[in-house]
Amino acid sequence: MTPIAARVEDDFGIGEALGQAWKDLRACADVLADYAASGVRSMDGPFINDSRELCIRMYTAALSRVRRRFWTTSFLSSGFWSRVDATILAANLELMGRLRQGGVGTRRLFLLPLPAEAEVERWQDERLLLRKSGDQEALQRFDAKLASLRENVEGLLAHGCDVRIVHDADKRYRSLPPALAFDHSDSELGIYDDWRVDVFRGGRSGIIESLDSFTPVMRAFEALRDDVLAYFETLWAEARPISAFLERLRKAIEDASTRIDYQLTWLARYDHGLPQEDQVLKLVELSTVKAEIQRLGKWGTVRRHLDIGTCTGRYPLSLRHAVAPQGEILGIDNDMDCVRYARRNTELEAGDDARLRIERVDFCTDGHKVTGPFDLITCMLGTLIHFGREADGPPWDDTLQRALEKLAGLLDEDGVLFLSVWSQQACRELDLLHIYTEEDKEHLARATPPAAELQDRLTRAGLRFGPPYQLEGRMDLYRCSLPGSPGGRAFAGRTARRPPDPSLSHRQVDRRNHA
Numbered sequence: 001m002t003p004i005a006a007r008v009e010d011d012f013g014i015g016e017a018l019g020q021a022w023k024d025l026r027a028c029a030d031v032l033a034d035y036a037a038s039g040v041r042s043m044d045g046p047f048i049n050d051s052r053e054l055c056i057r058m059y060t061a062a063l064s065r066v067r068r069r070f071w072t073t074s075f076l077s078s079g080f081w082s083r084v085d086a087t088i089l090a091a092n093l094e095l096m097g098r099l100r101q102g103g104v105g106t107r108r109l110f111l112l113p114l115p116a117e118a119e120v121e122r123w124q125d126e127r128l129l130l131r132k133s134g135d136q137e138a139l140q141r142f143d144a145k146l147a148s149l150r151e152n153v154e155g156l157l158a159h160g161c162d163v164r165i166v167h168d169a170d171k172r173y174r175s176l177p178p179a180l181a182f183d184h185s186d187s188e189l190g191i192y193d194d195w196r197v198d199v200f201r202g203g204r205s206g207i208i209e210s211l212d213s214f215t216p217v218m219r220a221f222e223a224l225r226d227d228v229l230a231y232f233e234t235l236w237a238e239a240r241p242i243s244a245f246l247e248r249l250r251k252a253i254e255d256a257s258t259r260i261d262y263q264l265t266w267l268a269r270y271d272h273g274l275p276q277e278d279q280v281l282k283l284v285e286l287s288t289v290k291a292e293i294q295r296l297g298k299w300g301t302v303r304r305h306l307d308i309g310t311c312t313g314r315y316p317l318s319l320r321h322a323v324a325p326q327g328e329i330l331g332i333d334n335d336m337d338c339v340r341y342a343r344r345n346t347e348l349e350a351g352d353d354a355r356l357r358i359e360r361v362d363f364c365t366d367g368h369k370v371t372g373p374f375d376l377i378t379c380m381l382g383t384l385i386h387f388g389r390e391a392d393g394p395p396w397d398d399t400l401q402r403a404l405e406k407l408a409g410l411l412d413e414d415g416v417l418f419l420s421v422w423s424q425q426a427c428r429e430l431d432l433l434h435i436y437t438e439e440d441k442e443h444l445a446r447a448t449p450p451a452a453e454l455q456d457r458l459t460r461a462g463l464r465f466g467p468p469y470q471l472e473g474r475m476d477l478y479r480c481s482l483p484g485s486p487g488g489r490a491f492a493g494r495t496a497r498r499p500p501d502p503s504l505s506h507r508q509v510d511r512r513n514h515a
Contacts, residue, residue, distance in 0.1 A: 031217060041219045045179065046199070046212040055200065055211040060091035062192045070095060071107045071191040071232050075203040076119075076149060078188060089155060096159045105162050109232065109239055112167040113185060116245055119167070121360065124252040125336055146253060150246055157243065164239035176231055177224045181212070189228060197221075197228050248365070255364075255388075270312055270435060278433050281472050285380060286318055288469055289418050292479055293322050296416065298376070300324065305376040306410065307331040308363055309383030313342030316356055317349050322376070329353075332361035332370065363406065364388065364399050372410035379407070379419040382432075382475070385447045396457055400449075404461035408482065417463065417480040422448045426474040451476065 028047055034040060049055055063070065096106055112119045123146075130139045156163055173184040180187075180199050190198035195216060202209035214224055274282070293299050302323045307315040310331030323329055331346075333339050342358045350356055361369050364387055388399030411417055422432060427445035436444065449457065451468075458465055464483045468476035 035217045041217055041221075043218045044220075046214045046218065048210065048212050050210040052208045055208050056087060058211060058213060059190070059198070059200075060087060062190075062196055062198070063091045063095045066095055066099070066192050067102070068099075068104060068193050069106075069191065070099070070193075071109070071189075071229075071236075073109045073111050073189045073232070073235075075188065076110055076112070077145075078203045089152060092156065092161070093159050096156070096161055100160050105160060107232075107236065108156060108161055108163045109236060110163070110165045110242060111184075111235075112165055115167045115169070116165060116240070116248075117365070120245070120249050120252050121362070123249055124255070127253050128335070146249075150250070153242060153246065163242045164236065165242050165245050166235050166239035168235060172231055172234055175227065177227050179220070179224060180214075180228070189232065191225075191228060191232065194225065197225050252362070252365075270433075275434050277472070278435070281474055282314075282381065284471050285420055285475060285477060286314070288471065288477055289315075289378065289380075290319070290322075292418070293319070293376070293416075298322065298416070302327055302376045304328045304372075304374040304412075305330070305378070306370065306372075306374040308377065308379040308407075309333055309386065310342050310358060311338050311381075311383075313345045313358055315378045315380060316342075316358070317346060319376070319378070320350060320353060320356060323355060325355075327355055329356040330370070331356075331358045332363060333358075334360065334362040334364075336360055364403055370410065373412035373415060374410055375412040375415040377407060377411060377415065377417040379417070381420055382422050382444065382448075384419050384421055385444055389447050389449055391449070391453070394456055394460070396460060401457055401461065404457055404463070407480075408462045411463075411480075411482055413482055414485050415481065418477065419480065420471070420475045420477045421454060423470065423474055423476050424448075424450055431474055454478075 031042060034042065049058060092106075099106060114122060127139075127142060130142055153163055168184065171184070173182060176182045180197075182189075182199060183201070186201060186203050188200040188203045190196075190200065192198070197214040199212040199214075200208060201211070214221060216222075218224070290299075293302070299322050302319075304327060305316070305319060305323050307319075307330070310316060310333050313331055316329045316331040320329055331342055333342065339358055339360045346353075346356050346358060359369070363370070384400070384403070387403040390398040390400075392398070393401075407417055407419075422444065426432060427448050430438070430441040430445060432441045432444055455465070458478070458480060462482065463480040464485075465478050465480040468478045471477055
């Protein structure tokens with residue numbers, strides 16, 4: 001066979017490369033032919049291919065010959081699954097249909113770089129960062145990648161493939177043979193019956209960069225294959241089905257797509273640049289909570305304080321003197337920018353206070369990292385409204401109601417819970433924080449339950465409460481407890497005077513805002 005380049009007088013610098021490629025292919029074909037004829041093993045390494053098209057051809061051709069087993073590792077970002085490739089998907093579906101007829105299933109193991117919950121948070125953070133940056137093209141690419149992943153995986157599941165996820169916390173990849181040159185953050189494995197092991201490269205970038213194929217032509221093939229099988233089976237035994245993970249990821253991304261996010265400039269404005277009426281509202285809310293803690297005789301004796309949606313860390317810092325010297329103060333938020341900002345605030349203002357921690361926690365997930373009981377819980381300035389309300393009750397069955405039930409479950413039998421929501425008047429007039437856009441205000445107003453609904457929800461969650469404080473006509477502040485607790489004495493609902501804390505006069509508020 002004569003290379004095409006040999007027939008071209010002026011090859012424009014292309015012919016020489018094509019000629020060398022032809023020689024390499026011919027040498028590979030000769031090795032395979034010699035092995036087929038004599039069974040003599042003549043190679044010490046794999047067949048190497050760095051053409052994406054040929055990688056896919058080699059992959060799909062191998063799938064067509066599998067009869068007993070196809071096991072593979074992959075990544076959520078892999079080029080195989082982060083885009084819809086009809087050739088790859090069709091080859092897999094044909095394989096699964098053929099094996100299923102023989103009672104054999106296929107296994108696909110997605111390797112997570114982090115534990116499952118942390119991996120969900122990583123994807124959510126990426127989506128939030130893109131949204132905050134305003135990069136619409138990157139957002140569309142992100143959403144398309146996730147949609148393709150789900151479509152592909154759901155197709156595999158529907159056709160009988162066993163798909164699982166695992167995080168290799170013990171770094172078992174270190175036991176793989178050095179000959180594989182396996183990069184745990186980038187390489188993907190494929191095991192075809194007993195006669196081929198593939199290492200794909202490009203899982204990290206989402207592009208299939210190259211393929212190393214190990215076959216019986218290699219002298220030490222059986223030992224290498226057995227080590228790969230042992231590695232896979234060990235991880236498989238620890239792995240979990242992917243369906244629950246994908247659903248958790250879907251909900252997290254959906255939340256990241258619709259919720260109101262605090263940007264870094266917003267956080268600075270929230271602490272230092274709000275207009276006077278918003279600053280006064282914050283002060284009145286905080287002073288009312290302080291006065292109630294003191295009235296209950298809890299000031300200085302609180303054992304554990306939980307602040308949900310801590311934002312800039314305002315409440316953990318402002319109420320830390322209400323907590324006993326050996327107590328614990330935990331502020332949580334599901335926005336990493338808020339967590340970083342609040343941690344910086346606490347370092348500056350209370351750097352030597354070992355009681356105080358700020359953690360990244362999504363309170364609305366089933367696997368949130370908070371354990372009770374707490375004798376003081378705060379959820380302030382409308383944070384409750386971000387939990388996700390679906391007005392389809394009573395009975396209520398949505399994220400908001402489950403959050404209220406979690407709050408009740410975390411509360412000590414003698415504990416007290418403070419939460420504030422926007423008043424119905426504020427929602428009608430969109431008189432919310434000026435930090436929000438008009439679109440944000442409309443969203444929050446729709447998500448705020450009317451007073452009768454919220455009170456029904458609180459009762460159904462097992463919480464006792466009295467008439468709320470009315471703060472500046474804009475917010476309703478509830479103090480809740482468990483039925484029968486000494487702290488359950490209802491406080492008389494009334495309009496909080498501005499400001500209830502005698503140490504801060506209205507004139508001082510004015511001076512602070514104009515300093």
